[in-house]
Amino acid sequence: MVENATCNCACSEELTEEEMILQLDELIGEYQNKPGGLIPALQIVQSRFGYLPESVLKKISRDFGKPYSEVAGVVSFYSFFSTVPRGKNMVRVCLGTACYVRGGKEVLASVKKELGIDVGETTENRQFSLDVGRCFGACGLAPVIMVNDDVHQRVKPSKIGELLRAYAISEEGVTQ
Amino acid sequence: MRKLIINGKPIEAPDGATILDAAKHAGIRIPTLCFLENREPIGACRVCLVEVTGARTLLSACSTPVSEGMEVKTNSPRVRAARKQVVELLLSEHDGNCPVCDRNQDCELQNLASELGIREIAYEGEKAKARIDDSTPALVRDNSKCIKCRRCVTVCSEMQGVGALYPQGRGFDTMIGPAFTLDLDGVACVQCGQCAAICPVGAISEKSHIESVWKALEDPTKTVVVQTAPAIRAALGECFDCEPGTLVTGKMTTALRELGFDAVFDTDFAADLTIMEEGTELLTRLKKALVDGEEVPLPMFTSCSPGWINFAEYYYPQFLPNLSTCKSPQQMFGAVAKTYYAQKIGVKPDDLIVVSVMPCTAKKFECGREEMNDSGARDVDYVLTTREIGRMIKEAGIDFMSLEDSKMDAPMGLSSGAADIFANTGGVMEAALRTAYEIVTGRSLPMENLHVKPVAGLEGIKEASIKIEGAVSDWSFLEGVTVNVAVAHGLGNARRLLERIKNGEKSYHFVEIMTCPGGCIGGGGQPRFTDDSVRLKRINAIYAEDEGKTVRKSHENEAVQQLYKEFLGAPLGEKSHHLLHTHYHEKDVV
Structure with missing residues (x-):
């Protein structure tokens, strides 16, 4: 998408909302007057900062000349967008038709249990966030979960703990 | 034109027409829930489904354009079953x-x-x-x-x-x-x-004020007066199944008396008062600009419409100095009722309850603004919409249609035709010009029937230019000046007009803005359903009300003249300034 969109909020120091606002022009200024520019702009900001804080969305609403209700409507429509900070690792469990019938629900239950959070929540140590997806286009490999950009196929509920621990270790060298 | 067949009936429809347009034109009703005239159809409700020969599925009539030779069924078993299912869902x-x-x-x-x-x-x-x-x-x-x-x-x-x-x-x-x-x-x-x-x-x-009004009417310690906005008389009949545009001024007055109001007054009175204040304010601004060379905010904008005031406070704060400082007629009425009238009848302002009947929901907001208590009490206590007063009349068991006509009470029920037309887009402008032109030239506004045709009607933004000729000595500085005015209704149109003024594309002396399409006759508190045909019928009724009056200029309203003589002094005088004028605040959008 964009070169500097890889941050995904894994920076050691977190930006304040004021600092985010200062970066907005550079990040998404070119989309302001483009028809259909709102969604790509929101994607860039979400990817860069990991979430879309209220003050940032209000600034986007003013800069793009779009009612705040509309910006909020777009943000709340797409599950990719979040208005609260997310964990370093984004876990998405597919509950599309194929994954659903092949045990997606059990996988989800196992993830919830392992992380101790519900859908839409983030672990206290900000390591993991959990969401459900509706088909990642890998139905032949069902059930599927995605962690960040990695697709894990034919996952078993019993192996979820191991799978997630690898992410916690690989990034910080400690288990959660 | 395209030839098509609807329900076996051959009809013609213009290119680009939808099946819904074509059917409507041919007198065939297709039900809708989401459709709005003059707006892009969005096909959200799926109630207008019709069967089109050759199409795999039923199609939404609102968003499907007609094509040559199209065969449409609006009433087949399949259509009926589908519509039923949609509504059941x-x-x-x-x-x-x-x-x-x-x-x-x-x-x-x-x-x-x-x-x-x-x-x-x-x-x-x-x-x-x-x-x-x-x-x-x-x-x-x-x-x-x-x-x-x-x-x-x-x-x-x-x-x-x-x-x-x-x-x-x-x-x-x-x-x-x-x-x-x-x-x-x-x-x-x-x-x-x-x-x-x-x-x-x-x-x-x-938000209903009905219960509060019933309570006030039942309270023996309170004197309860009512004012009705000009737009009510042309719409209230619709609550009792009258055709839109039926004037019911007399029946409305009788009904309000039967409900128990101690005096039935007219916001029209305050509209005439508004013209005296606002007209003088405009002429004063023009004098400052043209004679004294002062920087004064022009164009001046009307300030009768509380939705527009909110809009300016949120979206165009740079124009707040341009707004007339006049309170709206509703608020002027309240301030005068709780001072002048309360004194006249020997009642304390706190024991006088002012109820408004308005075509408007923003008036409920306006009466609660913290600035609106210059009488020493809340200037207006309760605001009922047209729909609410209709409901109260029904609740009281009053057979509205069989009521005799009656007249409003003096002094605050007396008004000119200029006040009536405050109800529709272009009306405040016309009323102001009727008075201002006459003050400046000593002659009547030189237009047929006193109507300023270019600013009447439903076009979104309207303009007119009036050249001042033969100004009397006090106003000789206006001799030969062409006064440019503009009118917008519906805030979308207002925004377009404001942008033109902001960019310097247009310049005017005086601008009327009404929040709702068509003006107050199309207000948010009016009987449902309001479309352009209903708006036009109500507007025509209002002009008929105006033309039926013997006094048609605000400055000729004798009750208003008396108010100045006995109480206020002169327009823009100290007492007026205190009671009838206000100020505005910038508000944050997001």
Whole structure:
């Protein structure tokens, strides 16, 4: 998408909302007057900062000349967008038709249990966030979960703990 | 033109017409819930489904253009079954406790269910989540009744250019409302109530003052007076099944007396007073600009419409100095009633209750503004919409249509024809010009029947230029000056006009802005359903009311002259300044 969109909020120091606002022009200024520019702009900001804080969305609403209700409507429509900070690792469990019938629900239950959070929540140590997806286009490999950009196929509920621990270790060298 | 067949009947329709347009033209009714005239169809409700030969599925009539040789059935078994199913699905998630709903007997969904003969709802599903938002003084929203037709979204964003409402969330959990389902008072809503006027169901309504008014009427320690806005007389009849545009001034007056109001007065009186103040304010600004060479904010904008005031405070604060400082007629009335009239009848302002009947929901907001208590008490206590007063009359068991006509009480029930036309777009401008021209030249406005034709009618933005000739000595500095005026109605049009003024594309001396399309006759508190044909009928009725009056210029209103003589002194004088004028504040949008 964009070169500097890889941050995904894994920076050691977190930006304040004021600092985010200062970066907005550079990040998404070119989309302001483009028809259909709102969604790509929101994607860039979400990817860069990991979430879309209220003050940032209000600034986007003013800069793009779009009612705040509309910006909020777009943000709340797409599950990719979040208005609260997310964990370093984004876990998405597919509950599309194929994954659903092949045990997606059990996988989800196992993830919830392992992380101790519900859908839409983030672990206290900000390591993991959990969401459900509706088909990642890998139905032949069902059930599927995605962690960040990695697709894990034919996952078993019993192996979820191991799978997630690898992410916690690989990034910080400690288990959660 | 395209030739097509609807229900076996050959008809012609212009290129680009939709099946719905063509059918309507041919006198064939296709039910709709989300459709709005003059707006892009969105096909959200699926109620207008029709069968088109050769098409695999049923098509929505509102969004399908006609084509040559098309064969359409609007009343086949397949169509009827599908429509029924669509409405049943809507009803299955709708909080349908009809007998206690604000919209009982006045609901498009209820009517449609009746029309389609729905006797049971085959689907038992989850109901929409109830979420009542009564955060604003003007409006109450109830999401459990919303059918997500999005009409309110369209009028709020496209017609009014406000955009306070938008679908939030996704799928079954979608809620129509402000950003992130905040309450309305947390966003830049101007409280015009066009959403409430257009809502097909009971999801958005005015906040009712009916119970408070009943209570006041029953209180023996209170004197309760009522004022009715000019737009009510041309619309109240619709609450009693009259044709739109039926004038019911006399019956309305009798009904208000029967309800128990101690005096029945007219906002028209205050409209005449407004012209005296606002006309003088305009001429004073022009004098400062042209003679004294002072920097004065021009154009001057009218300030009668509280939705427009909110809009300016939110979106165009740079124009706040341009707004006339005049309070709206409703508030002028309240301030004068609780001082001048209260003194006259020997009642303390606190014991005088002023009730307004307004075509407007924003007036409910306006009467609660903290600036609006210059009489020493709240200038206006309660505001009823046209719909609410209609309901009260019914509740009291008054047979409205069989009432005798009667006249309003003196002194605050006396008015000129110029005040009547405050009800419609172009009317305040015309009324102001009738008086200002005459003050400056000593002669009547030189226009047929005193009407300023270029600023009348439903075009969104209108302009006129009037050359001053033969100015009297006091106003000789205006000799030969061409006064340029503009009129906009509907805040979307207002925004377009303001942008032109801001960019320097246009310059005017005086600009009238009314919040609602058509002006107050199309207000958010008027009987439903208001479309352009209804607006025009109400406007024509208002002009007829004006032409039927012997006094047609505000400065000739003897009761207003007497008010100045006995109480106020002169327009823009110290007392006027204190009671009849106000100030505005910038407000944050987001």
